[in-house]
Amino acid sequence: RIGFVRGEFVPLRDAVIPVMDRGFLFGDGVYEVTAVIEGRLVDNDHHLQRLERSLAEIGIANPFSIAAWTEIETELMRRNELRNGLIYIQVSRGVAERAFQYAEGLEPTVVMFPQFSRVQSNPLIETGGRIITVPDLRWARRDIKSTSLLAQVMAKHAVKQAGVNEAWMLDGDEITEGASSTAFIVSASNELITRNLSQDILPGITRRTIIEIAKRHGLTIVERPFSKAEVLSATEAFYTSASTIAVPVIEMDGVSVGGGAPGPVFRSLYDAYLQDIMTQPAI
Numbered sequence: 052r053i054g055f056v057r058g059e060f061v062p063l064r065d066a067v068i069p070v071m072d073r074g075f076l077f078g079d080g081v082y083e084v085t086a087v088i089e090g091r092l093v094d095n096d097h098h099l100q101r102l103e104r105s106l107a108e109i110g111i112a113n114p115f116s117i118a119a120w121t122e123i124e125t126e127l128m129r130r131n132e133l134r135n136g137l138i139y140i141q142v143s144r145g146v147a148e149r150a151f152q153y154a155e156g157l158e159p160t161v162v163m164f165p166q167f168s169r170v171q172s173n174p175l176i177e178t179g180g181r182i183i184t185v186p187d188l189r190w191a192r193r194d195i196k197s198t199s200l201l202a203q204v205m206a207k208h209a210v211k212q213a214g215v216n217e218a219w220m221l222d223g224d225e226i227t228e229g230a231s232s233t234a235f236i237v238s239a240s241n242e243l244i245t246r247n248l249s250q251d252i253l254p255g256i257t258r259r260t261i262i263e264i265a266k267r268h269g270l271t272i273v274e275r276p277f278s279k280a281e282v283l284s285a286t287e288a289f290y291t292s293a294s295t296i297a298v299p300v301i302e303m304d305g306v307s308v309g310g311g312a313p314g315p316v317f318r319s320l321y322d323a324y325l326q327d328i329m330t331q332p333a334i
């Protein structure tokens with residue numbers, strides 16, 4: 052696998068980062084993940100705009116323009132013959148003597164690499180996925196896509212131990228979002244409900260596109276917090292992310308959700324999402 056590390060295309064296994072990198076010492080950095088489906092970088096401009104915003108929020112100068120980022124991503128796809136998978140981007144503040152305070156103008160450390168997978172062939176799309184709820188242990192700026200991910204590492208370990216597919220995180224009685232996804236429910240009155248954007252959740256790029264498609268389909272979208280009890284009485288529930296597109300939820304904490312099978316709203320949104328991607332030109 053060829054990565055792009057500190058300005059060069061290199062075999063990933065040979066790539067090294069200085070131990071004094073602030074990304075390593077403090078988790079002082081942000082990241083982004085874009086799916087690649089049949090040679091298309093999915094929603095890439097929106098991912099790169101979110102990267103720009105994350106960087107700005109923590110005061111790191113964006114080392115590349117959107118066009119330059121896209122150029123490197125495209126070159127990574129070419130060098131790795133990547134047609135289906137993910138491109139990971141990480142930017143940390145840079146290398147310096149260990150101190151909480153940072154000097155302005157450090158050279159940010161950029162690391163990028165591909166991961167191979169067929170995002171569009173997830174078996175959970177047919178079978179549905181099972182989730183658990185866990186307390187949301189994260190900090191108060193969840194809108195920044197920070198590489199400090201301890202709370203998510205713990206949530207995902209609980210997922211593994213429970214033998215399920217994802218965790219939805221709780222702030223009191225309300226769902227914030229999935230450990231690495233955006234949470235949606237469909238109410239009995241056929242409203243599509245997902246939490247409103249704020250500093251409490253990551254502004255999901257797949258969330259954005261799914262809402263756009265849902266509007267086109269004439270669905271009523273309600274952006275507000277919803278409770279665990281509402282998930283149990285929902286006609287459907289699903290979660291979205293770049294790496295899964297969307298997964299229907301059939302069980303939460305061992306209790307059946309949405310009749311225990313993937314629902315029609317999920318299916319139509321998922322199909323429309325894939326269809327839209329395939330109308331775009333491949334790289």
Ligand code: PMP
Nearest residue numbers: 231232233253255256257292293
């Ligand atoms: N919330 C969290 C906490 C995530 O980690 C992710 C995955 N990046 C998402 C939501 C979904 O975001 P996106 O659709 O942009 O992948």
